[in-house]
Amino acid sequence: MTTTNANLFSALRAAFPANLDQVAIETDNGLLYSWRDLDRASAMIANLLDALKLEPGARIAVQVEKSVEAIALYLGTLRAGYVFLPLNTAYQSAEIEYFIGNAEPAVVVCTSDNAGWVGAIAQAAGTHHVFTLNDDRTGSLLDLAVQCSDQHTVAQMAEDDMAAILYTSGTTGRSKGAMLTHRNLLSNAEVLKDYWGWTEGDVLIHALPIFHVHGLFVALHGALLNGSKMLWFGKFDPKGVIARLPEATVFMGVPTLYVRMLAEPSLTKEAVRNMRLFISGSAPLLIETFNDWRERTGHTILERYGMSETAMLTSNPYNPVQGERRGGTVGFPLPGVQLRVMSTEEGAEGRECTTDEIGAIEVSGPNVFIGYWRMPEKTREEFTHDGFFKTGDVGMTDGLGYVTIVGRSKDLIISGGYNVYPAEIEGYINEQPGVAESAVVGVPHSDFGEVGVAIVIAKSGATVDGDAVLATLKSQLANFKIPKRCFVVPELPRNTMGKVQKALLREQHKGLFGPR
Ligand code: MLC
Numbered sequence: 001m002t003t004t005n006a007n008l009f010s011a012l013r014a015a016f017p018a019n020l021d022q023v024a025i026e027t028d029n030g031l032l033y034s035w036r037d038l039d040r041a042s043a044m045i046a047n048l049l050d051a052l053k054l055e056p057g058a059r060i061a062v063q064v065e066k067s068v069e070a071i072a073l074y075l076g077t078l079r080a081g082y083v084f085l086p087l088n089t090a091y092q093s094a095e096i097e098y099f100i101g102n103a104e105p106a107v108v109v110c111t112s113d114n115a116g117w118v119g120a121i122a123q124a125a126g127t128h129h130v131f132t133l134n135d136d137r138t139g140s141l142l143d144l145a146v147q148c149s150d151q152h153t154v155a156q157m158a159e160d161d162m163a164a165i166l167y168t169s170g171t172t173g174r175s176k177g178a179m180l181t182h183r184n185l186l187s188n189a190e191v192l193k194d195y196w197g198w199t200e201g202d203v204l205i206h207a208l209p210i211f212h213v214h215g216l217f218v219a220l221h222g223a224l225l226n227g228s229k230m231l232w233f234g235k236f237d238p239k240g241v242i243a244r245l246p247e248a249t250v251f252m253g254v255p256t257l258y259v260r261m262l263a264e265p266s267l268t269k270e271a272v273r274n275m276r277l278f279i280s281g282s283a284p285l286l287i288e289t290f291n292d293w294r295e296r297t298g299h300t301i302l303e304r305y306g307m308s309e310t311a312m313l314t315s316n317p318y319n320p321v322q323g324e325r326r327g328g329t330v331g332f333p334l335p336g337v338q339l340r341v342m343s344t345e346e347g348a349e350g351r352e353c354t355t356d357e358i359g360a361i362e363v364s365g366p367n368v369f370i371g372y373w374r375m376p377e378k379t380r381e382e383f384t385h386d387g388f389f390k391t392g393d394v395g396m397t398d399g400l401g402y403v404t405i406v407g408r409s410k411d412l413i414i415s416g417g418y419n420v421y422p423a424e425i426e427g428y429i430n431e432q433p434g435v436a437e438s439a440v441v442g443v444p445h446s447d448f449g450e451v452g453v454a455i456v457i458a459k460s461g462a463t464v465d466g467d468a469v470l471a472t473l474k475s476q477l478a479n480f481k482i483p484k485r486c487f488v489v490p491e492l493p494r495n496t497m498g499k500v501q502k503a504l505l506r507e508q509h510k511g512l513f514g515p516r
Pocket residue numbers: 208209212213214215235236254256257281282283305306307308415416417418448451479480481
């Protein structure tokens with residue numbers, strides 16, 4: 001009897017080119033990795049994990065700098081059938097302590113620089129195996145992996161087995177781990193391969209971090225599932241990326257990346273002559289950026305929309321037969337995704353909005369996650385009775401079916417493509433001595449799209465210094481979460497119910513960082 005293996009790695013591996021000696025990844029520091037290298041390295045790491053005799057479903061938590069070896073670790077984890085848990089390198093000790101405490105990973109992989117404090121947190125949480133991995137091909141993980149066989153039989157997985165956990169912050173309380181299955185990830189990758197017309201000879205410029213959906217799944221799976229070469233940037237560098245555009249056909253970025261490339265005179269029609277597709281997502285792409293890009297390069301950016309919990313949900317069309325790419329919209333629901341906009345009017349809950357009517361976006365499909373790790377209550381709250389996931393995004397669908405995101409019901413700031421939850425930042429500010437209360441709001445920013453600004457009230461008789469508040473936050477939280485300014489004021493504007501009027505604060509501070 002033959003059984004098919006739903007392991008995502010099997011599908012990715014099956015797409016490797018027949019000639020495994022071809023270059024799969026070329027890095028910005030001149031290293032070449034073949035498809036055989038990826039196969040062997042992932043096999044060795046999978047064998048190392050197997051030798052640890054971990055429980056089924058064991059989590060492998062990884063906080064390392066971007067490198068091809070980190071990708072081999074991701075592939076090795078899938079291959080061995082464990083659950084990959086990527087963590088942003090900007091996270092500080094309080095954040096890591098929470099993630100490790102909550103996920104209880106069997107293995108933690110971190111950089112040698114952080115091994116002291118991350119190792120201590122891991123040990124305190126009962127993790128038995130802590131390895132190091134650096135972006136210069138050193139670390140105990142590789143030292144041990146090279147002693148393992150480079151042959152490995154891919155672990156047999158079922159479609160609904162977990163492949164990854166991605167932590168997403170919440171509007172209240174702590175972060176939640178979104179559990180994504182092999183089917184969630186593979187179904188989405190297959191749909192995108194087809195929808196975006198991935199074709200033989202495509203070359204992807206990979207310039208995004210690899211600890212979130214965009215860089216780890218959308219970009220990486222896209223290239224791997226198409227057997228496509230990647231030009232690999234450890235860190236986004238606009239000049240460097242533009243210099244490599246002539247060798248590439250596909251680029252993916254958050255809007256900030258497009259804004260920064262537009263600031264470079266070297267971005268010309270000549271530089272993009274071989275490009276097939278520019279894709280933007282993770283944050284709203286301003287219509288100005290969309291238009292400027294078209295004017296400068298002759299290319300129309302394709303904007304798409306997704307989330308950690310769902311991978312990709314909608315996309316502007318690639319194929320002109322399906323329609324034009326419309327700036328300001330996120331396109332159509334992807335094949336297999338059901339998307340509906342529900343009324344938020346009081347008394348009209350449960351009614352689907354009409355064309356052009358604004359409401360709450362709900363989705364279902366094979367790409368939608370199976371729930372939040374060890375939070376059944378939260379999971380229940382975020383799904384409707386008929387199985388749709390409440391995205392927290394507010395939008396509408398027009399007569400042609402294009403979806404537009406107009407805002408968010410969740411109190412969330414998206415800064416340079418990273419999510420920042422004001423509730424988390426306010427919690428930390430409120431714990432500082434002399435602080436009575438605070439509000440963090442998002443305001444427009446010409447580079448990051450949106451950034452946080454903190455407004456703080458001091459306790460009576462206390463003196464609070466805004467810069468000192470930010471300096472303290474910097475020692476506690478990931479740097480991208482730190483508000484760019486902090487104002488100490490006598491009181492916060494409130495409505496008749498006593499609720500802080502964040503819209504008013506946003507309006508007051510909207511001009512701080514120049515026009516968008
Ligand atoms: C860096 N800084 C930021 C920031 N990134 N501030 C606000 N928002 C950000 N996103 C600050 C740092 O705190 C630091 O400040 C200073 O900028 C320089 O830091 P850096 O690390 O040198 O920044 P840089 O390399 O320029 O990074 C900018 C960036 C990066 C845009 C390249 O933020 C980035 O890669 N963003 C992409 C995020 C992403 O992949 N999102 C996808 C999520 S998935 P100081 O004061 O400390 O010096 C998702 C789902 C979906 O949303 O649909 O895709």
